Amino acid sequence: MTAALEHPIGPHTVEDWLAADQSADGGRLELIWGYWVASPTASGPHQYASDELRMAIKDALRAAGRSDLYAVTAIATKISTALRTGLIPDVAVLNSRPIGVSFPPEALELVVEVWSPGNTRSERDTKMAAYAGAGVPFLWTVDQAETSVVLTTYRLESGRYVRDLRAGTGERVRITAAPVPVEVGLDDLLP
Numbered sequence: 001m002t003a004a005l006e007h008p009i010g011p012h013t014v015e016d017w018l019a020a021d022q023s024a025d026g027g028r029l030e031l032i033w034g035y036w037v038a039s040p041t042a043s044g045p046h047q048y049a050s051d052e053l054r055m056a057i058k059d060a061l062r063a064a065g066r067s068d069l070y071a072v073t074a075i076a077t078k079i080s081t082a083l084r085t086g087l088i089p090d091v092a093v094l095n096s097r098p099i100g101v102s103f104p105p106e107a108l109e110l111v112v113e114v115w116s117p118g119n120t121r122s123e124r125d126t127k128m129a130a131y132a133g134a135g136v137p138f139l140w141t142v143d144q145a146e147t148s149v150v151l152t153t154y155r156l157e158s159g160r161y162v163r164d165l166r167a168g169t170g171e172r173v174r175i176t177a178a179p180v181p182v183e184v185g186l187d188d189l190l191p
Contacts, residue, residue, distance in 0.1 A: 011084055032123035034084035038058040042090075042116070049114050049142055049149065050074075050090040056094060056184050057110070066182040069109060070094045076102035077111075081132045085128060090114045093138075095177055109179045114142040126155075138177045142189065149189045153177040164188050 011034025012020075042050070050073055058071040071093050075116060079085040086102070091112035111131055115124060124141070131139050139161055143150045149171040155159035155177040162179035174184045 013084055018068045024046075041059075042114075045144055045191055046090075046114050046116055048191045049144060050112070052188050053112055053140070053142070053184070054091045056089065056182055056188075057178070060178070060180050060182040061093070067179055068095065069179055070098050077108060078102050078104050079130045080105070083130070083133070085130050087130060091111075105136060108134070108136045110138040110140070111136050112140040114141065114144065116144075128161060132156060132159060138179070140175070140177070144149075144189075147190070149186055151184065151186060151189070 005157060012041070035057055040172075041058075054071050054073050061069050061071060071091065074141055075094075075098065076087055077087050077089060077092065079087050080135060080189070082115075088152075089111035091110075092103075093110040094107050095109050096107045098118075108131075113127060125129055135156065137156050139154045141152045141154075143152075150166065150168045151173070152163060153165045153175050155164050165173060165175060167171075167173045167186055169186050169190070173181070175182045
């Protein structure tokens with residue numbers, strides 16, 4: 001479950017967010033429209049799906065000879081200084097070496113958000129709008145239940161995301177809403 005943290009001074013800036021202490025227990029602190037959004041430590045199934053997707057993307061990048069792109073997990077991204085938004089996507093593909101603590105939106109080629117049951121519809125919509133506003137070309141979302149998973153992929157067209165593919169448990173798909181095509185077996189996202 002996520003919760004907005006109240007602060008008597010807020011709203012906060014992206015610089016405040018980058019300087020803030022992250023949770024010692026692995027929870028994530030993000031900044032949406034100037035306000036803290038804290039997420040507890042990701043569950044095992046959440047991390048498993050993220051890791052599987054990162055491996056599939058990394059393998060596809062290598063097979064395509066794209067040594068200029070890097071698949072990474074849980075990195076700080078400065079989405080918008082003006083809108084005071086900083087997010088931590090579960091998986092990202094960077095077009096620059098993953099050196100440093102945070103990355104600008106123009107370094108993002110693809111982001112993946114694995115939704116947890118506690119992510120509200122408002123939080124999901126806000127994150128998707130923030131990534132679109134930042135010009136991230138591709139977005140994938142994963143909805144998990146105990147024994148099922150749904151992957152939805154989007155490509156940015158005229159400043160908004162258009163759904164490219166939606167697939168669920170039992171399917172194996174070739175995703176083209178990505179810097180290079182990626183093969184994913186949806187059952188592989190379940191531990």
